[in-house]
Amino acid sequence: MELRQLEHFVAVASEKHFGNAALDLRMSQSGLSASIRALESELGVGLFVRSTRHVALTPAGAALLPEAQALLAGAGAAKAAVNAASGELGGVVRVGTESCPGVVKLANELAVFREHHPRVEMRLRVDGSGPLLTQVANGRVDAAIVVPTEAAPASIELSPLGREPLVVLSHRSRPFVQRGHVAIDNLADETFVDFQEGASSRVLTARAFEERGLAYRPDLEVNDVHTLLDLIDVNLGIAIVPQAIARKRAVDFAATPISHPMPVWEVCVAVRVGANPATRALRDQLRAQAVGVPEAVEELTPVD
Structure with missing residues (x-):
């Protein structure tokens, strides 16, 4: 069993997809599949249940995963320690x-x-x-x-x-822009642009609506900042975003403060x-x- 094979195994277990794992590892999908088959052959057990749409760990694979992660972390730490010792x-x-x-x-x-x-x-x-x-x-x-x-x-x-405040990003022609602030309650009937489920800005926006007893259902869902800005630029909708996004392209945009407490956009580094x-x-x-x-x-x- 080689560390390289364990790295391949952990990548597939994390991505739950051979193609995505191969891209992450910068290798061919066929080469990754061959590596996993060789590891399974050496261990004498199947590590994954494969289908055309889904990859899942077998009980043996689930047992191996934390051990493989620990071995890889240990190998990385050993290499880093040697490099650090060299100055x-x-x-x-x-x-x-x-x-x-x-x-x-x-x-x-x-x-x-x-x-x-x-x-x-x-x-x-x-x-x-x-x-x-x-x-x-x-x-x-x-x-x-x-x-x-x-x-x-x-x-x-x-x-x-x-930290940065969450603001309402909109076209400058929206009526609430002239008032200089807006309440969540007054946005319930607006058309919202937002990122896909799980994005932090969407989670925080939905939480703010729930605290006001309102349902939050974005009509226009995107997966990148530039499309969100394009939709707002042509006045198809508004978005609640951190001010960092509002700064991206500000020629025709307004960032309007929200007139009651909102969840804070707090940026952290995680290790x-x-x-x-x-x-x-x-x-x-x-x-x-x-x-x-x-x-x-x-x-x-x-x-x-």
Whole structure:
């Protein structure tokens, strides 16, 4: 049994899909399937139940998963310790991020990190905060920029980086823009644009509606920021988003404050307890850039 085979096994178990796991591992799907079959042959048991649409762990696979994750984490920690002893960080840091979290300019931070630690290889993926926290917990991601909406697993350390208000993003022609603020109750009949289920902004918006005894049902569902902005730009709907998204393209947009308390968009960096030295170095760099809570919704200006 090789560490490489265990890495392949954990990838398929995490993604629940051979194709997605192969992309993540940067290898062919046929090569990944062959590796899993060889591991199953060596162990003498099936590790996955396969169908055309679904991949699930067998009882044997479920038993192997935590052991495989522990072995891989140990191997990574050993390599990182050797690199640290040589006086220079190395290895791989797999970074995840919520789409457009704001607070931290991740691309700039990764560039600075690469400049200071050229031997560290970086990988990046974009996902919702819930899936990213799961991936940090199971070892598929080392550090993630997230906006938690539930308690994180005990195996994860969360470091706050900053907060931003949630605002109503709309075309400037909307009547409530002229009033300078708006109540959730007055938005119940509006057409909403929002991200897919599980996105942190959608979870927090739905929670705010529920607290007011209102149902929240977005009519226009998107999976990227640019489509959301395009729909608002042509006045097809409005959205409740962190101000970071409102800054993206501000020429015809208005960010209107909400006139009663709202859930806070709090951006954190998540790492596993006992993370390797390179991951801790990136976390510490991000924490050094932490910002506070804006006192008010700022006037929008275009961002290049």
